Amino acid sequence: MTVSLIGSPRRTSEEARLDKNRRIKESIxxxxxxxxxxTCSTFDLKIVGNKLSSTQREALVRVFLEAKWLWNECIASGDPFSYKPRKNVLVKTKDDTMDEREYRVLGSQMKxxxxxxxxxxxxxxxTLKKQGRKTGTVGFTSEVKSLGLPQPxxxxxxxxxxxxxxNIPGWVRVRGVGQLEGWEQAKAVLTSEADGWHLHVTCYMDKEEHRKRREAKRLAPVKxxxxGLDMGVKTAITCSDGTEYDVMVEETDRLKREQRKLNRKKKGSNNRQRNRMRIRRAYTKQQNRLNDAANxxxxxxxxxxxxxxxxxQVKAWHRRYGRKIQHSxxxxxxxxxxxxxxxxxxxxxxxxxTQLCPVCGTKTRIPLERRIYKCADCGYTAPRDVKAAQTMVWLGQSKYSDKIPLERGEYKPVENTSESYVDNLRMFSMRSAKQETVTASASR
Ligand SMILES: [Zn+2]
Incomplete structure (x- = not known):
């Protein structure tokens, strides 16, 4: 080894470089x-904000700022494909002069x-342009929100x-590590979001092992x-057994209040910026709330x-009912x-x-406002949504039975579906008769 070093050091370093490249290629x-x-999956780890030291906080703010500088310098260079980040970066200041700044936190891999x-x-x-779509260009940015961390x-x-x-000093506390158990970590992305900083970790697991884990984890249906489920705009989710689930989640006062304030703020002011951050935070919270309720x-x-x-078609309802469904x-x-x-x-x-009558099998159109179904042919009545949900069970068992896996065993198609179905409904029709009189007297 010493001999070759003395002999021709340049060639050795060149050889070493090629050797390294080859090894990288092989490992890729x-x-x-x-x-x-x-199988691939990504997990969201949230960095606990109130456990950060002031130096860590500064470093996290700084790293996204430096990322913005790099981004804009790269765009300003006019040729991103041959652009190489330097040690320093040229930054355009408020009074339109260029200023040379030093990278302090942004690492070379992040760059x-x-x-x-x-x-x-x-x-x-x-590519999109080639496909004939209207596209913009990749331009300057006022904020970089995510940074790649390619190597675990x-x-x-x-x-x-x-x-x-x-390059962020010390260790930061994160929430959600439990999700990573058993997974092989690959790249991660550090993001700056409305509710703080997050680490999104991409992970891999052997397909077979993943399947086994899911089987083990899956909760067997207890009941x-x-x-059958009838999903309507007015009464939320109605089950065939008569239970109802509310699907509306109220918009919080905070979000509405902050949104109203936005118009009063001067454009480009710090107050407006802060206000927008508050709206973003409130919005994220609202989304979390919706997801939680849905889960x-x-x-x-x-x-x-x-x-x-x-x-x-939930999407079609969006068009028809607009804002109301946004909180659904x-x-x-x-x-x-x-x-x-x-x-x-x-x-x-x-x-x-909704239209099918379970007794005589004819169809009756019922306007959306009417909550009680009444067959035009035989006069059978039942609450509209519950009846629709029960018709789903009936139709499902007779027409879609091939979609129910047979290995689950205990399940057998009901012999005479319509009979048990009508049996089920008897109590509802009795109840609905009462309701009908109530609505009738109320409208008078
Ligand atoms: Zn009928």
């Missing part, structure tokens, strides 16, 4: 092959990944409840029941063994339910669940 190839047998992002953005836009154990590292991020409702519904629902979790619940194929059977949207 090996990783690619491995990934084919793995590289930022430039990579710009390049891939440009490429994406170019180098650019970031997670130990226990804490994470270390390259040996079959239900709970879906979990409750999935306690039933088989669920029949209809492929109704209906779409979210539906999305969560449809992920459970086999347990949840989705009926075609063309099935006349």
């Amino acid at each position: 190839k090996a990783t690619k092959a491995k990934r084919k047998t793995q 590289q990944s930022l430039v990579k992002t710009i390049r891939s953005n440009i490429k994406t836009l170019a 154990e180098t650019t970031y590292r997670i130990r226990g409840q804490k994470a270390r991020i390259q 040996n029941t079959i239900i 709970k409702t879906a979990a409750e519904l999935l306690r039933n063994e088989t669920i029949f629902m209809q492929d109704e 979790i209906l779409g979210r619940v539906k999305n969560r339910l449809t992920r459970h194929a086999g347990q949840v059977v989705v009926l075609s949207k063309w099935e006349p669940t």
